[in-house]
Amino acid sequence: RKEVEQDPGPFNVPEGATVAFNCTYSNSASQSFFWYRQDCRKEPKLLMSVYSSGNEDGRFTAQLNRASQYISLLIRDSKLSDSATYLCVVNTPYGGSQGNLIFGKGTKLSVKP
Amino acid sequence: DTEVTQTPKHLVMGMTNKKSLKCEQHMGHRAMYWYKQKAKKPPELMFVYSYEKLSINESVPSRFSPECPNSSLLNLHLHALQPEDSALYLCASSQDSLAGVLPYEQYFGPGTRLTVT
Numbered sequence: 001r002k003e004v005e006q007d008p009g010p011f012n013v014p015e016g017a018t019v020a021f022n023c024t025y026s027n028s029a030s031q032s033f034f035w036y037r038q039d040c041r042k043e044p045k046l047l048m049s050v051y052s053s054g055n056e057d058g059r060f061t062a063q064l065n066r067a068s069q070y071i072s073l074l075i076r077d078s079k080l081s082d083s084a085t086y087l088c089v090v091n092t093p094y095g096g097s098q099g100n101l102i103f104g105k106g107t108k109l110s111v112k113p
Numbered sequence: 114d115t116e117v118t119q120t121p122k123h124l125v126m127g128m129t130n131k132k133s134l135k136c137e138q139h140m141g142h143r144a145m146y147w148y149k150q151k152a153k154k155p156p157e158l159m160f161v162y163s164y165e166k167l168s169i170n171e172s173v174p175s176r177f178s179p180e181c182p183n184s185s186l187l188n189l190h191l192h193a194l195q196p197e198d199s200a201l202y203l204c205a206s207s208q209d210s211l212a213g214v215l216p217y218e219q220y221f222g223p224g225t226r227l228t229v230t
Contacts, residue, residue, distance in 0.1 A: 034218060043203055043221040044156065087155060100146075100169065101219060103155035 003027065004104040006088050012110045013078055021073045021107045023088030033064055034089040035073045038106065044087055048073070078111045085109070116140050117222035119204050125228045128194060134225045136187040136204030143209040145187040146219060147179060150201045162187060163209050194229045201226050 006023045013019050025033075032051065036044040048055065050071060054063040061074040071090075075082055088104035117138045126132050138145065144163045148156035161169035162181040170179075176198075178190040187204055201224045208217040 041201075041226075043224050046218050046220065049218055100158055100161060105155050 003092060003102045004088055004090050006086075006104040006107050008105060008107060010108040010110055012112060014112055015078060015080060017078050017111075018074065018076050019078055019109060020075075021086050021088070021109075023071045023073075023090075023104055025069050025071070025088075025090040025102075027090070027092050028069060030069075030090045030092060032091040032101075033062075033071050034101070035060075035062055035071075036087040036089055036103075037084040038087060039084045044103075047086070075109075078109075080111050080113065083109055083111045117204060117206055117220055119202075119222035119225050121225055122223065123226050123228075125230060126191065126194065127230055128196070130194075131190070131192045133191065134189040134202055134204075134227075136189075136222055137185055138187075138204075138206040138220075138222075139185065140206060140220065141184075142206035142220075143184055144207045144217075145181065146205040146207075147177075147187070147189050148203040148205065148221075150203055150224075156203055160189075191227075194227075196229050199228045 003026050011019055034049050035047040037047045038044045048057055048060060048062045050062040050064045059076045063072045071088055085106040085108045087106045089101050092102045120135045146161050147159040149159055150156045158171050159173045160179045165181045165184055176193050180188040203224045204222040205219040207219040
């Protein structure tokens with residue numbers, strides 16, 4: 001099982017749609033979870049951190065299910081500017097430290113007019 | 114709007130050249146990272162510096178040589194690269210991730226797009 005798995009997409013949705021991304025992780029000791037977005041030929045930018053049972057920021061809601069080792073990102077009322085690749089990122093502890101971040105392969109979203 | 118800067122934005126170099134990539138952050142972070150990203154792939158971790166000391170080297174070939182002159186600066190020295198080393202090189206920084214403390218969010222610079230000919 002890969003460390004962080006995401007549906008590669010692409011997801012093609014009309015403006016105003018609600019879209020959900022899913023992510024699973026393999027290391028049950030992971031404790032920090034993030035969603036980044038990356039535009040074409042740009043750097044990844046932090047979208048949301050997910051530290052507890054989930055959190056919301058405007059149109060974006062992130063959920064964490066530790067029992068199932070599953071993270072989700074929901075985008076409501078999608079905008080053209082939401083078009084990007086969404087990266088699920090999880091820490092991988094090792095050697096007694098909290099380790100480093102492991103990136104999923106990303107899910108590409110295209111929002112059409 | 115990023116507080117992590119990288120120079121140059123683009124670099125083309127031959128396989129016998131020596132060049133350096135530079136990264137600077139102004140957020141007071143004590144951990145800095147180099148990543149390599151190929152097209153349509155996620156970033157791959159290369160090196161981690163924590164409090165100006167190299168803490169992780171992800172089995173990177175010696176033709177890549179990192180350097181951390183101070184807590185704000187991170188360099189990546191390149192020598193005798195191969196065409197397959199062409200990629201986007203990303204620098205990131207975060208508050209340090211100490212043992213027992215949850216890792217903090219990493220903030221990325223805009224990257225250097227490297228082409229090796």
